[in-house]
Amino acid sequence: MNSDLPKIPILRVARPANDLATLKHFYxxxxxxxxxxxxxDHDGFDGLVLGYPQAPWHLELVKEAGVEASRAVGSENLLVLYLPDHQEWQTAVDRMRLHGYQPAASNNPYWDVVGKTFEDPDGYRLVFQNRAWTA
Structure with a gap:
């Protein structure tokens, strides 16, 4: 491995949450x-760090004791997962529906062309996009 190449950092998106059990079910x-x-109870905080074991990103949901977290402001608070393989994408969408989650219309119609958007219990949205990411 070339030591001159920069290491890719791991991204963690952390956000406040209310009911970790319902969010665990969703995610x-x-x-x-x-x-x-x-x-x-880590200094007054409970949390879950979620993701895929080998992915270079995590989603951290944090519940602060005695604090009610606000719902997502607007419908453009998105996490987007690009799933270019149609069968993998369909499996992801079907799994959401199997667990009682129905797609929501996206605020930006771009995400509805070949994607499905689902809203979590705190109003944040997860998009399964049936495209490959290209820069």
């Missing part, structure tokens, strides 16, 4: 994420 059972880590 793990519905979206197929894994629990990568969790913590309880």
């Amino acid at each position: 793990c059972d519905g979206a197929g994420f894994s629990i990568l880590a969790s913590f309880a």
Whole structure:
């Protein structure tokens, strides 16, 4: 491996949450994420770190004791997963529906062309996009 190449950092998106159990159902059972880590009563915070084991990104959901987190402001708070293989994309969409989640119309119609958007219990949205990412 060439040591002159920069290492790719791991991205963690952290956001406040209210009910970690319902979010766990949405992201793990519905979206197929894994629990990568969790913590309880860490200086007044409980949390879940979710994602795919080998992916260079994580989603951290944090519940602060005694604090009610606001719902997502607007409908452009998106996490987008690009799934270019149609069968993998269909499996992801079907799994969400199997667990009781129905697609929501996207604010930006671009995401509805070949994607499906699902809204989590806190109003944040997850898009399964049936395209490959190209820069």
